[in-house]
Amino acid sequence: MNRLPMNVPAPGLPARVRIHEVGARDGLQNEKTAVPTEVKAEFIHRLAAAGLTTIEATSFVHPKWVPQLADAEELFPQLADVTADLPVLVPNERGLDRALALGATRIAVFGSATETFASRNLNRTVAESLAMFEPVVARAKEGEAHVRGYLSMCFGDPWEGPVPVHQVVSVAKALLDLGCDELSLGDTIGVATPGHVQALLAALNEAGVTTDRIGVHFHDTYGQALSNTLAALQHGVSTVDASAGGLGGCPYAKSATGNLATEDLVWMLDGLGIETGVDLAALTATSVWMAEQLGRPSPSRTVRALSHKE
Template identity: 45%
Template sequence: MTVTTSSFVRIVEVGPRDGLQNISQWISTDTKLDLIYRLECCGLRAIELTSIVSHRAVPQMADATKLLQDVHVQKMLAKSSVRLPVLVPNLRGFEIARAHGVKEIAVFISATEGFSQANLNCSCDEAVGRAREVVAQARQLGIAVRGYVSCIFEDPYDGPTEPSSVLGRVRELLDMGCYEVSLGDTLGTGNPTAVRVLLRYLQYHGISMTSIAGHFHDTYNQALANAWAAYECGVRTLDSSVGGLGGCPFVPHARGNLATETLVASFENAGIATGINKEALEGTAAWVRDLLRKG
């Protein structure tokens, strides 16, 4: 097994999208914009802004277009120093993102059939076909694409996930042109041993860890340990959400994401740079928690 040596880890902040999407109370567009601005000021250089999905499926994302039209967001999109992916499920969503100057999108598929039907209302093969159409259009226009694979360890409907299913989906996303694939422990049932086994399996079958990111939910307080296990296997990009916001709206009882402030503190304290201001990030996390308590 080849492990990438590096004293730096790249953090992808998913709070404005994955963190907020399943919160039942409406979060105003101005508050979302404030959150994005605060995250940028903390030094985060990869922030997932929003998702362009049906407002009936995910009401919290109904203001995606309004958010993208904001003057400050437009200025951020014009910068080359910040990556601002927007999640899109289909060509219609892609066209909206493109029209607003988005330079990076994300597409998502499931490793399992049950979750694909529940989340995307289609089979895995159909979801891959939709993603392939979007990626093809994006590549023609020079728009970068990040991929997501959900349910890497377990599906709430189908049970345990076969590593071969994860491998197949990762290969499909990379082959169609995604520069990186984020592996999602959607239910948060993974543990460090499971992370190592899966990543070694992927490596054995030719997947480079430089093209893999880890996205761990914290259902059983294992997300930070899982992130470290991924790092030890050579993964150098990790997703997290400020304040631990998030989880999956289609999975009952699945708790939130790995908190960005926890992830950053753990790696920085171990001498591994993140490029993020810990104190500012902790202040933003406290602001988010206070905001939701008052809401």
């Protein structure tokens, strides 16, 4: 049985996409069962061996908030031989100190486009969170670290409903003004559709944010992640966040699936002839192995189909 899509390019798409793999951080952070540090290290090594070049490794958030990633100090040195870029999430200056002390060269901050999520997730207003990020980004840049700015709730918010495009543009510009090198636009609750995606990208361009600084981060809660990704690629976006095996989920919709699965993304990109450097078979084997560690099947349709024994 043929297990690869036929390669048929479509016009107007990027020749190459950089996948920002978030499974080890965004994917694992909501896992209730503690994943051993050695398993996380092996996961990241396997992701790198499968060809992923940007693998978000962990978070230097206070252990009380994300117990699953409390082992960042133990994990990070075990990744010294990984040649992929290994960005880490830092919430504040204390987190930045911990990350820099371990030699991290790429960090990410996690902002919100809405006041309600900023208040619930960061316990701050949007303005206060930006003020908190200011010295983090400044000091990271002084240390020549690359800084990614996550922007969550870019399309809808569970409390506020649809999020106006101008509101997202405003916070996006503020993050770039702080010194962020790139943005990741998050559809945290998975409600976006392709017209909304393209409208936001166009509004950002109009406000002076060039597409090469924009990544997209779609959730598959309503099954929309891949079609939204296609719409973003058609707009010229070439950085796409995804999670191996579809690991992770939105804590506000527990039954729903979470991140776009990297395998489903790679299937589409392979079919479109868009280069990623990723070996789909090796990646799928990694997600099957990780699913065994977690004791439940991957929600990725591609992983399920490719790992099915006929």
